[in-house]
């Protein structure tokens with residue numbers, strides 16, 4: 001695909017998934033509105049249709065809860081998704097708005113970044129109006145993270161489900177899940193090949209995408225279990241922080257939130273608002289709080305398991321994502337680049353492998369355990385630029401576009417040969433390809 005064909009194809013995919021004011025990730029697997037997918041979609045859309053990009057964020061915020069939380073799915077009426085409203089039953093929480101059905105946890109808070117990226121395309125007066133319109137919801141959302149998900153006021157928020165990270169079955173989370181969050185029932189199930197086979201036959205996702213490209217059935221059952229546990233606590237964060245088994249200071253959520261808070265501070269200054277108290281404090285701490293997640297010997301960041309107080313020493317690309325959080329100390333950046341350029345870890349022809357090559361988890365086609373994804377590629381691209389790694393940024397941008405040109409807009413790709421995997425016609429891949437292309441040429445409406 002040359003540039004013009006790529007632009008036409010990306011616009012086709014975005015139109016195909018446009019359900020009137022909001023965009024589904026893709027037709028076959030994901031018929032609802034997802035939080036960070038919609039943000040990435042808006043970041044691409046703003047390159048040729050700013051109004052539509054604004055609408056994407058407005059519809060997303062219709063799902064916001066009374067406590068400020070923005071759930072990671074706002075459900076449509078479609079009934080084909082496996083973890084739908086009947087699993088989540090968001091109405092068990094008094095915070096859930098009455099007329100929408102949603103999940104009970106959030107996702108990497110990309111909304112503020114999307115709002116600012118859209119703002120950059122607006123004339124000054126319109127940008128201020130846009131910021132004024134968005135600010136109250138954004139401020140409530142940030143404050144919810146810092147107030148309700150960081151009770152110990154460490155500056156790092158706690159994440160309670162792997163779906164919340166956006167990187168579903170990533171190795172660092174699966175390690176913890178298997179270590180201390182599998183119910184006795186699931187441990188027995190793990191031993192029964194026949195039962196697993198039976199459950200596999202009932203899965204909807206694997207009738208669309210080959211099973212070897214999705215997460216394992218055991219992991220999926222464990223994900224459902226974790227939702228039921230959160231649901232029993234009525235998604236009440238105070239109870240969850242006391243009793244839940246998975247309480248992780250997660251690298252992706254915290255990196256995205258730290259940068260988002262920096263951006264929200266800028267918005268507040270521009271429109272003359274004062275950040276709410278916990279968010280204001282987080283703004284002053286900036287990316288310094290990530291030091292708690294640094295592992296000196298391994299020269300990399302890791303998730304922290306709050307139940308043990310230990311870093312989870314399992315490497316995956318989330319360990320490099322703090323580059324997105326802000327300008328890191330030069331020594332940290334250089335140490336991270338050593339992993340990026342290590343041929344046994346992340347130096348693959350198509351960056352960025354979601355698990356290192358030498359990991360026992362690595363499989364080039366299995367979901368978040370090897371493949372390259374446009375979402376995390378975009379975060380790393382921005383992170384490289386922010387930290388003066390211009391060469392890495394450009395290599396990643398070009399390789400990402402090559403992957404798309406050669407294969408179309410898929411969910412994810414093999415980092416070895418760029419071959420596509422997962423579902424086709426994916427909105428965020430289309431949108432982010434447009435955004436990366438716009439770094440070298442204008443995308444006309």
Ligand code: GLC
Nearest residue numbers: 025030034036037166167168
């Ligand atoms: C999968 C991905 C997640 C994404 C969702 C919809 O769950 O892991 O990041 O938001 O699909 O595309």
